[in-house]
Amino acid sequence: MSTVDLSRYSFSGGEHAAVDDLTSLPQMDHQRLVLAGIDVHDKAVSGAFMQMDHAGVHCQTRQEGLELMDIRKALEKYDGLPQHCWKLLTPDKDDFTRMAHEQLNGGYFVRVAKGVRLSEPVQSCMFIKGHGAGQSIHNIVIVEEGAELHILGGCATAHDAGHAAHLGITEYYVEKGGKLTFTMIHNWGESTVVRPRSAGVVDAGGVFQNNYILLKPVGDLQMNPLISLNGEGAVARFNSVVVAPVGSYVDSGNRIELNAPHTRGEVISRVLTTGGTVINRGLIRAAASPARGHLECKGLIMGGGRIHAIPELDSNQDGVELSHEAAVGKIAQEEMEYLMARGLDEDEAASTIVRGFLNVDIMGLPAPLQKAMDEQIALLDAGKAM
Secondary structure, three states, rough: OOOOOOHHHOOOOOOOOOOOHHHHOOHHHHHHHOOOOOOOOOOOOOEEEEEOOOEEEEEOOOOOOOOEEEEHHHHHHOOOOOOOOOOOOOOOOOOOHHHHHHOEOOOEEEEEEEOEEEEOOOOEEEEOOOOOOEEEEEEEEEEOOOEEEEEEEEEOOOOOOOOOEEEEEEEEEEOOOOOOOOOEEEEEEOOOEEEEEEEEEEEEOEEEEEEEEOOOOOOEEEEOOOOOOOOOOOOOEEEEEEEEEOOOOOEEEEEEOOOOOOOOEEEEEEEEEEOOOOOOOOOOEEEOOOOEEEEEEEEEOOOEHHHHHHHHEEEOOOEEEEEEEEEOOOOOOOHHHHOOOOOOOHHHHHHHHHHHHOHHHOOOOOOOHHHHHHHHHHHHOOOOOO
């Protein structure tokens, strides 16, 4: 991981007027946002939030039982959110958490009331427009007892926003029997520095599923979220698809703590490098039994680059079942020969293998987003999507 000098970025002054209708944004912004999973024309959402540089420019809710607002308004309304703000992370963890604490630019607060199950996702977007801008945000997500929520989060820079930095603090709270699905898609620029810091806690019978997709270049990204399963029968799953072209440096991982009986954790990642560097981490720690966990990391190297897989299992408990599988390599020649024997040329065979390897079907994405991701993956082998 390279050293990041935060003094090179501006964390103030990036204010923007409110945007009542997201379709009024420039067409170039539409194109950047759709590759971050945000379709501004999509009305099939329970709510929508947009942070542009240092301003929360759009916030709308369409469902009863859903509370969505700028984090700064929530802190004012709820006297600093003492039960939820900076409870799972500490401001003094590193330079990035300190900056996020001292120079809060925004972020969102979302809460789903007890027993409310939202059928449509909440759409959230963190967008950097300014050249040299630093964006420092704090998100808090609360899924109350028996509630269900899917957040579709997109992060992106504008086409001409170079030399940017994004610092993102997110705290997740899933109460008894609740379910949170959090899908994050990144479309950063080639020189963007990205430092998410995330943690969550899941109570008895709760479910947390995190889907992460990075198909576009990024300068320097480091993240390693932690989910603690503190209630009996809680479940956590991480699914990641990461592509690193030349110039991208990605240090990403996921951690699950099994702190109660009958908890289950799963970390599944697919990594493709076409010249960039990926450090892929995974940790499952069991402090209670019985408990089960599985790590799976598969990496594919095409045209150079580096993948470093670091799976970790940790327990001192009898009665736990923890396993891991890690594999890094190139496209198998026998797979190529099999497809070519059935009429595909070499490029078509390679493209078919890549599409199968980077399969995002298991993430349960909305149909338009699934189509956009499939189209991006289909272009990867030809180098058109870089």
